[in-house]
Amino acid sequence: xxxxxxxxxxxxxxxxxxAALDRLSKRGGFTIDVGFIDEENAKKAAFNEFxxxxxxxxxxxxxxxxxNLKKYNAMSRKNLAAVASGQKxxxxxxxALGEEMKKxxxxxxxxxxxxxxxxxxxxxxxxxxxxxxxxxxxxAVVVTIKRGKP
Numbered sequence: 687x688x689x690x691x692x693x694x695x696x697x698x699x700x701x702x703x704x705a706a707l708d709r710l711s712k713r714g715g716f717t718i719d720v721g722f723i724d725e726e727n728a729k730k731a732a733f734n735e736f737x738x739x740x741x742x743x744x745x746x747x748x749x750x751x752x753x754n755l756k757k758y759n760a761m762s763r764k765n766l767a768a769v770a771s772g773q774k775x776x777x778x779x780x781x782a783l784g785e786e787m788k789k790x791x792x793x794x795x796x797x798x799x800x801x802x803x804x805x806x807x808x809x810x811x812x813x814x815x816x817x818x819x820x821x822x823x824x825x826a827v828v829v830t831i832k833r834g835k836p
Contacts, residue, residue: 716780717832720787721747727826734817742801744816750794751787758783784829792824 722728737743751758761783768774798817808814817823 716776716834718780718784718787719830719832720784720791720827722823722826723828723830724826727823730823744798744801746794746798746817747791750790753794754787754790758787761786780831780833784831788827788829791827795824795827 722731731747733741734744735747736745765774765779765782769776769779795817796815799815801816802808803811803814803816811819
C-alpha cells in the first residue's frame with residue numbers, strides 16, 4: 687500500500703519580506719543628502735570644494751564619496767536584504783548609511799593636505815591643515831534624508 691505524502695508549507699519570513707519589498711517600491715525610495723545647510727559653512731565648503739581665484743580646489747566632498755562608493759554599495763546590498771527580510775527597518779538603514787557618509791566627509795575635511803596652505807596662512811593659523819581652522823566646518827556637516835520619490 688502506498689503511503690500518502692504530507693507537505694507542510696512553513697513561512698519562514700517570505701510573506702513579511704515580500705510585504706517589505708512592496709512597501710519599498712510603493713514608497714519610491716529615498717535620497718540621502720550630506721552637506722551644509724548654514725550659509726557661512728556652505729559657502730566656505732563650496733569655495734574649497736571647487737576653488738576660487740584665491741583658493742585652490744580641494745574637492746574633499748567628491749573625494750570622500752568617490753573613495754567610499756564601494757563601501758556604500760556593499761552597505762546598501764547587505765542592509766536592503768535585511769530590510770526585505772524584516773530584520774531591520776528601512777529608517778534604521780537610511781540613518782546608518784547617512785551617518786557613515788557624514789563621517790567620511792568629516793574625515794576628508796580633517797585629513798585633507800593638498801594643496802597646502804600658503805606659508806602666511808599656515809603661520810597665521812599655527813598649523814598647516816588646509817580645511818581646518820576652528821573645526822566649525824566639520825561640526826556643520828549634516829545629513830538630510832528625503833523619503834519618497836525625489
